[in-house]
Amino acid sequence: MEQSTESDICTDPVIRDQWYPLRALAELPEGATHHTRLLGVPVSCGVTRGRPWARTESAPGDGGTGALPVIDTYGYLWTSLGEPPPGVFEIPEYTEPDRRSMNAGSFIVATSAPRAVENFLDMGHFPYVHTGYLGIEPHTEVNPYDVEIIDGEIWATRCEFFQPMAAATATGGQMSKYTYRVPSPFAVMLYKSSPVDPERRDVIALLLQPMGHEQVVAHNFLCLLDDVNSDAEIKRFQQIIFAQDKPILENQIPRRLPLDPRAETPIRADHTSIVYRRHLRELGVNYGVVPA
Amino acid sequence: MIRLYDWELSVNCYKQRLLMALLEVPYEIVPVDFFPGWEHKSPEFGRINPLGHIPVLDDDGFIVRDANAILVYLATRYDPTRTWYPVADPELLALTAQWLMFSEGTTNTASAARLHDGLGYDFDVEACRAGAHRLFRVLDEHLWFGEREGRHWVCPSPHPTIADLAIFPDVALSEEGGISRVDYPAVRRWMDRVRHLPGFVGMPGISPPLATSPPSVG
Ligand SMILES: [Fe+2]
Numbered sequence: 001m002e003q004s005t006e007s008d009i010c011t012d013p014v015i016r017d018q019w020y021p022l023r024a025l026a027e028l029p030e031g032a033t034h035h036t037r038l039l040g041v042p043v044s045c046g047v048t049r050g051r052p053w054a055r056t057e058s059a060p061g062d063g064g065t066g067a068l069p070v071i072d073t074y075g076y077l078w079t080s081l082g083e084p085p086p087g088v089f090e091i092p093e094y095t096e097p098d099r100r101s102m103n104a105g106s107f108i109v110a111t112s113a114p115r116a117v118e119n120f121l122d123m124g125h126f127p128y129v130h131t132g133y134l135g136i137e138p139h140t141e142v143n144p145y146d147v148e149i150i151d152g153e154i155w156a157t158r159c160e161f162f163q164p165m166a167a168a169t170a171t172g173g174q175m176s177k178y179t180y181r182v183p184s185p186f187a188v189m190l191y192k193s194s195p196v197d198p199e200r201r202d203v204i205a206l207l208l209q210p211m212g213h214e215q216v217v218a219h220n221f222l223c224l225l226d227d228v229n230s231d232a233e234i235k236r237f238q239q240i241i242f243a244q245d246k247p248i249l250e251n252q253i254p255r256r257l258p259l260d261p262r263a264e265t266p267i268r269a270d271h272t273s274i275v276y277r278r279h280l281r282e283l284g285v286n287y288g289v290v291p292a
Numbered sequence: 293m294i295r296l297y298d299w300e301l302s303v304n305c306y307k308q309r310l311l312m313a314l315l316e317v318p319y320e321i322v323p324v325d326f327f328p329g330w331e332h333k334s335p336e337f338g339r340i341n342p343l344g345h346i347p348v349l350d351d352d353g354f355i356v357r358d359a360n361a362i363l364v365y366l367a368t369r370y371d372p373t374r375t376w377y378p379v380a381d382p383e384l385l386a387l388t389a390q391w392l393m394f395s396e397g398t399t400n401t402a403s404a405a406r407l408h409d410g411l412g413y414d415f416d417v418e419a420c421r422a423g424a425h426r427l428f429r430v431l432d433e434h435l436w437f438g439e440r441e442g443r444h445w446v447c448p449s450p451h452p453t454i455a456d457l458a459i460f461p462d463v464a465l466s467e468e469g470g471i472s473r474v475d476y477p478a479v480r481r482w483m484d485r486v487r488h489l490p491g492f493v494g495m496p497g498i499s500p501p502l503a504t505s506p507p508s509v510g
Contacts, residue, residue: 024328026328026329027328036412103328104328105327105328106328106412107410107411108409108410108411108412109410110409217412230323230325231325231329232323232324232325232329232331233323235323235325235328235329236299236300236323239300239301239327239496240300240496243300243301243496243497244496246410246468246496246497247468247497
């Protein structure tokens with residue numbers, strides 16, 4: 001992990017005011033301290049006598065240490081460097097009793113948070129990057145779908161894609177139906193038809209903790225219908241998928257997401273991506289991006 | 293039936309999956325939640341391996357741990373050609389053992405840097421990277437001279453040995469630990485030869501060759 005630099009400090013209020021996960025609570029044993037970085041600031045967190053906490057650590061050039069706000073929800077300890085809203089965005093499925101929720105792994109990736117979001121939104125890469133799992137040639141076509149902004153969140157609906165092995169529970173190929181959601185600038189989710197129960201949907205989220213402009217921790221949150229596989233098997237599936245994405249993400253140039261509408265040629269599959277970039281522009285986000 | 297206690301993203305587990313694929317030995321995977329669950333450190337797993345690490349191989353009740361020991365076992369038991377672990381040739385066998393030891397070094401440097409960069413392990417990453425470069429330099433020179441002598445593998449055999457497989461993924465994933473291979477052309481050609489072995493399988497970050505690309509020899 002690269003050392004943070006002064007230039008990684010975030011001055012963008014929209015981004016400072018968000019909640020970010022720092023660590024899965026299952027990976028924070030009582031009394032242990034986890035050291036990491038958020039938006040260029042060294043921070044630490046832990047659980048002491050059952051109470052989650054987070055604070056900034058002293059670093060050259062800042063004003064010492066201080067307690068940060070915390071929320072524990074969806075199995076993570078969340079914090080913010082600014083003035084966050086009262087709660088993290090809603091994931092109602094989390095409370096459904098027959099679901100399995102877990103952190104499938106928190107990976108450090110040399111990319112910007114918006115690049116990671118955009119890659120997660122892109123179905124076009126499935127047959128090429130996740131061959132045999134989330135896609136397979138010649139099923140490369142991305143059919144048209146709808147994108148809208150509802151209450152400040154991006155929703156892409158009516159997405160579908162042929163998947164030879166859509167989840168650890170899959171027993172054969174299926175036409176997976178997807179809904180994508182961007183509930184906050186650096187978090188992205190998908191709702192995907194469950195191989196177990198076609199009436200219900202698996203929920204998968206990529207929760208980005210921006211360490212710097214060009215480095216993130218990608219927390220892979222799962223909330224699934226699966227009463228067959230062990231935790232290890234479920235995590236294994238998601239980790240294979242994510243590890244296939246990682247080199248793609250790390251080789252994108254530039255690592256920051258260009259917000260200039262003319263920067264990269266849009267194709268139809270990139271509809272959500274166009275909306276996402278425009279949304280970041282309108283919010284005035286200047287972290288992890290190449291401003292327009 | 294062979295059961296491999298495995299984590300998909302582990303180089304040392306991949307070495308076993310690769311050898312079994314090349315030998316066409318059927319096996320079953322027992323997924324271990326190594327990361328983020330640290331299942332290998334759990335008391336239950338301690339009964340399988342008191343050292344608390346993976347891979348572990350269970351072949352119908354015979355249990356062996358440690359990457360290189362498992363490779364030795366699999367090759368000796370399941371390779372009828374006796375080329376992967378050349379027990380009949382004392383000198384070749386000694387050199388295979390020597391390069392297996394070398395792979396301990398690449399694992400502890402290059403693959404440690406990868407765990408630091410990708411999973412946040414608390415290692416001295418600069419020391420890991422410097423150590424990896426020292427070993428890669430030695431390997432590159434060895435392979436470069438080998439190519440001049442018509443030797444295409446780390447040991448002087450017309451056939452690859454388990455030493456090639458023990459070193460391969462540490463090298464092939466080095467960029468995930470910030471270790472560039474740009475200065476090691478003979479190493480890159482050797483990696484390409486490994487990837488073209490019949491039956492080769494990849495792992496996330498290591499792709500099998502495209503069907504059309506010929507192996508580079510020499
Ligand atoms: Fe992907």
